[in-house]
Amino acid sequence: MKVGRPLANLGPRLLGERVDSKEILVGPSGCLVGAGDQTLVCEAIGAGVALCVFDPVAHLAGLAHVLLPGMPKDDGAAARHAGTVVDFLVGELTAKGATTENLAAAIVGGARGFGVPSSLDLGQIVGQQLRAKLAEARVPVLLDELGGHLTRGVFLHAENGRVEVRSFAQNDYLACELLAA
Amino acid sequence: MNLSKTNPLSLTDLVASTPDLPTLPAAVTAVIRETESPTASAQSVSRLLQQDPSLAARILRLSNSAYYSLSRQIMEIPEAVVVLGMRTVRNLAMIAGSYPWLVRELKGYELGPQELWAHSLAVATGAQCVARRARQNDAEAFSAGLFHNIGKVAMNVWLETRVESLYSFAGEERNFDDIEREVLGFDHAEVGAHLAESWNLPKPLVRAIRFHHRPEEANDRLADCVHIADYLAMSAGLNKGWDGLRYRVDPGAFVRMGFELESLESLMAEFLGSLESHGKLFEERAA
Numbered sequence: 203m204k205v206g207r208p209l210a211n212l213g214p215r216l217l218g219e220r221v222d223s224k225e226i227l228v229g230p231s232g233c234l235v236g237a238g239d240q241t242l243v244c245e246a247i248g249a250g251v252a253l254c255v256f257d258p259v260a261h262l263a264g265l266a267h268v269l270l271p272g273m274p275k276d277d278g279a280a281a282r283h284a285g286t287v288v289d290f291l292v293g294e295l296t297a298k299g300a301t302t303e304n305l306a307a308a309i310v311g312g313a314r315g316f317g318v319p320s321s322l323d324l325g326q327i328v329g330q331q332l333r334a335k336l337a338e339a340r341v342p343v344l345l346d347e348l349g350g351h352l353t354r355g356v357f358l359h360a361e362n363g364r365v366e367v368r369s370f371a372q373n374d375y376l377a378c379e380l381l382a383a
Numbered sequence: 384m385n386l387s388k389t390n391p392l393s394l395t396d397l398v399a400s401t402p403d404l405p406t407l408p409a410a411v412t413a414v415i416r417e418t419e420s421p422t423a424s425a426q427s428v429s430r431l432l433q434q435d436p437s438l439a440a441r442i443l444r445l446s447n448s449a450y451y452s453l454s455r456q457i458m459e460i461p462e463a464v465v466v467l468g469m470r471t472v473r474n475l476a477m478i479a480g481s482y483p484w485l486v487r488e489l490k491g492y493e494l495g496p497q498e499l500w501a502h503s504l505a506v507a508t509g510a511q512c513v514a515r516r517a518r519q520n521d522a523e524a525f526s527a528g529l530f531h532n533i534g535k536v537a538m539n540v541w542l543e544t545r546v547e548s549l550y551s552f553a554g555e556e557r558n559f560d561d562i563e564r565e566v567l568g569f570d571h572a573e574v575g576a577h578l579a580e581s582w583n584l585p586k587p588l589v590r591a592i593r594f595h596h597r598p599e600e601a602n603d604r605l606a607d608c609v610h611i612a613d614y615l616a617m618s619a620g621l622n623k624g625w626d627g628l629r630y631r632v633d634p635g636a637f638v639r640m641g642f643e644l645e646s647l648e649s650l651m652a653e654f655l656g657s658l659e660s661h662g663k664l665f666e667e668r669a670a
Contacts (some may be wrong), residue, residue, distance in 0.1 A: 204617070230619045230620055230655065230658075231619075231655050245620070245622050246620035246621070246622070246623045248617050248618045248621075248622065248628055249617070249618035249619075249628065250618065250619060250620060250621040267620065269541070269619055269651060269655065270648060270651060270652055270655075271648060272648070279652075280476065282636040282652075282655070289524060301644065305430070313627060313628040314628060314630045315614060315617070315629075315630040315631060316556070316558060316630065316632065317631050317632050317633070317634070318632045318634075319634050319644060320644055321644040321647075322637075322644055322647050323632065323633065324618055324647065324648070324651070325618075342418040351556070351627055351629050351630075352627045352628070353617075353620065353622060353623065353624075353626045353627035353628065362506070369627075
């Protein structure tokens with residue numbers, strides 16, 4: 203489902219206001235799981251990638267703000283790296299009752315500065331690795347929105363798997379997708 | 384006031400007619416200059432800071448934060464200088480002195496309360512990481528990173544009335560500083576450098592603020608440090624303003640610092656680690 207109209211009530215949140223306690227903020231290189239009526243929020247995704255994963259049966263959602271490609275040097279940083287975050291997040295979700303076969307994903311972000319050579323383009327490198335790892339885990343990607351120069355806000359609703367992507371620069375909606383077949 | 388291209392004002396006129404212009408406590412600028420002097424001592428730095436009791440109180444509070452995990456509480460400025468060192472106390476003085484300005488909401492840039500602060504501290508932290516890796520002066524890099532966007536605080540009042548003009552550039556592939564110059568005649572880096580000059584900050588700091596978007600013109604490693612750190616912070620999403628990643632990256636900055644381009648990943652990992660620990664500056668020390 204693509205929605206092209208702005209959602210006016212999302213604006214203030216991107217400017218730092220908290221709407222209610224059901225929103226859980228995921229910071230840079232953070233990774234969290236939410237359930238029920240909770241909404242997971244990455245307030246600002248720059249070159250990094252927001253990995254959203256959802257189980258429509260268990261109503262469980264996971265959101266990670268992935269900033270680094272490859273594998274971590276120590277086990278404690280599995281959620282930070284594209285090479286390990288998919289297994290980590292799927293593991294967190296299944297431990298809470300999700301079923302791998304039900305999962306669907308979205309990847310959003312990967313903005314780049316002007317004149318950035320491919321070796322400095324973290325978003326594309328992270329994005330490619332996430333796609334490969336999601337394919338390996340047989341988790342379909344229902345929304346793939348990487349690139350551009352915009353900082354994006356990402357909201358993932360655990361109740362229905364709705365992913366909302368909003369831009370600062372244009373003060374409007376970029377995309378909305380339900381992570382359920 | 385007319386800020387159009389057809390009737391441009393000088394930078395001095397613009398700054399002179401800006402209401403509520405940012406200021407830096409005199410004790411902070413004095414300490415910055417003193418710590419660059421070969422004759423600086425713990426006594427001379429302490430004496431300068433003690434001239435501003437409110438600033439001194441804020442420095443003591445930061446000195447006793449969870450970040451430093453000291454086994455005992457620091458009660459006086461001379462003790463802070465001895466225990467933490469002159470460079471650290473200089474950084475704390477700058478944090479304490481600039482905080483009231485950097486936490487402001489800047490509607491012209493679509494920055495909420497504290498958002499410029501979060502970005503500035505992130506760039507200061509990043510610049511420190513970059514400088515350490517290249518064996519450059521990391522205290523100076525921290526200062527330049529902290530103040531690099533101070534010009535936005537001054538420009539905000541003018542930009543706020545022209546937000547619609549900004550939106551007209553939304554679909555264009557242009558650097559944000561180009562757009563600022565188009566809309567206001569100046570960019571925040573120029574205005575920030577002008578402010579830094581008026582505060583009598585050291586010339587290398589002024590140059591780094593002026594050239595942080597085009598470091599190739601500075602021929603100065605400090606500007607390269609801030610440029611790379613700015614890109615790290617923006618990449619990590621620590622820049623919530625309208626400008627996003629409308630930022631021209633100069634790969635030459637990496638080369639001039641002696642880094643391989645591939646080192647961005649390891650720099651980012653180091654930066655994220657440092658950023659996490661810098662957050663503890665604002666946490667109370669465990670009893």
